[in-house]
Structures are given as structure tokens and as C-alpha cells.
Amino acid sequence: MLLSSYIYEVSLPECVTSAVRVNAIAKLSEDIREVLPYLNARVKAGTFNHEGGTLRFIWEGKAINLFPRRITVSGLRDRGDAVQILEWVKDFINTTWQNRQEIEPSFRRGDEVKVLELYRLLPGTNCGECGERTCMAFAAKLVRQEAEISECCPLLSHEWQEKRQVLFSLVERGG
Numbered sequence: 112m113l114l115s116s117y118i119y120e121v122s123l124p125e126c127v128t129s130a131v132r133v134n135a136i137a138k139l140s141e142d143i144r145e146v147l148p149y150l151n152a153r154v155k156a157g158t159f160n161h162e163g164g165t166l167r168f169i170w171e172g173k174a175i176n177l178f179p180r181r182i183t184v185s186g187l188r189d190r191g192d193a194v195q196i197l198e199w200v201k202d203f204i205n206t207t208w209q210n211r212q213e214i215e216p217s218f219r220r221g222d223e224v225k226v227l228e229l230y231r232l233l234p235g236t237n238c239g240e241c242g243e244r245t246c247m248a249f250a251a252k253l254v255r256q257e258a259e260i261s262e263c264c265p266l267l268s269h270e271w272q273e274k275r276q277v278l279f280s281l282v283e284r285g286g
Contacts, residue, residue, distance in 0.1 A: 112205050113141060114201050119135050133193070135182075136182070137182040152215055173196055226254050230247050233250060241263050260275065
């Protein structure tokens with residue numbers, strides 16, 4: 112076992128005091144830097160910085176950032192959601208570490224998704240049903256993992272199915 116424990120706190124995003132979602136920060140009992148290339152090999156899409164010791168990826172719509180002695184997660188519903196996701200991350204780290212002999216480490220950096228790239232796939236109606244004034248603002252929140260694709264009601268219609276699938280793949284690619 113690589114990671115035995117963590118201490119965490121849950122908070123609202125600093126810049127959005129009326130936020131519905133919360134963030135979690137966990138301080139780790141051990142340094143997990145050595146497992147990051149193995150985790151990078153296992154995530155579907157992520158952004159990895161070997162020199163900086165960071166790995167960022169999306170899991171179940173949550174943005175997860177791994178650092179040598181810390182984990183941050185954004186887009187959480189509440190404290191219970193934080194505990195569930197952090198336990199999943201802990202298990203993911205430990206399982207990966209345990210099986211590292213069978214995993215080829217990956218040092219690929221991954222691609223960052225751009226706001227304009229996501230905006231071009233949105234309906235462009237500026238309807239406000241997502242809670243944002245414009246589709247561009249919603250795209251920016253998607254990139255920062257402060258919103259979920261399912262919050263765009265027009266995008267859920269059959270007419271937008273193809274673009275919705277592309278959006279999901281882009282957000283999963285590395286957010």
C-alpha cells in the first residue's frame with residue numbers, strides 16, 4: 112500500500128460564493144509522486160506534468176488533480192460525495208501501485224481542451240437554462256470543471272446527440 116491515509120476539507124469555490132458545487136482538498140500521509148506515471152497510463156485522458164509532479168483527469172464528471180502530497184477534487188455535491196470520490200482515488204492509487212509491474216508507465220502530457228473548442232459544440236442559444244448568461248460562459252465553466260454537460264438542457268435533445276457525444280469525449284480527454 113502506498114497511500115495509507117489523508118486529511119481532507121471541503122469548501123466552496125473561492126470566487127463563487129453562491130456555488131452549488133463544492134471542492135475538496137486532501138493532504139496525503141505519503142508522497143505519491145512515483146505512482147503518477149502509472150496512474151497516467153490508466154486514466155482514459157488526463158494532463159500529466161512529470162516535472163511538476165501533477166496529474167489532472169476527469170472521473171464521473173469530477174475534476175481530480177493529483178500532486179505529490181495533495182489531492183484536489185472539484186464539482187462535488189457535498190461532503191458525502193467528497194468522501195466517496197477521495198476513497199475511490201485512494202483505492203485507485205493503491206491498486207495501481209500494487210500492480211505497477213504489470214503497467215507500462217506513461218509520460219504523455221495530454222491535451223488541454225480550449226473554451227472555444229467546447230463553445231463551438233454548444234447550441235449557441237444563450238437560453239440561460241444552465242444558469243449562465245451565455246453559452247460562452249457555460250463553455251468556460253465546462254473547461255474549469257465547474258459545470259456538467261448535462262446542465263445544458265437544449266444539448267440533451269436528440270437533435271444535439273452527435274455534438275453532445277463529442278463534448279463528452281473532449282471533456283473526458285482532459286478538461
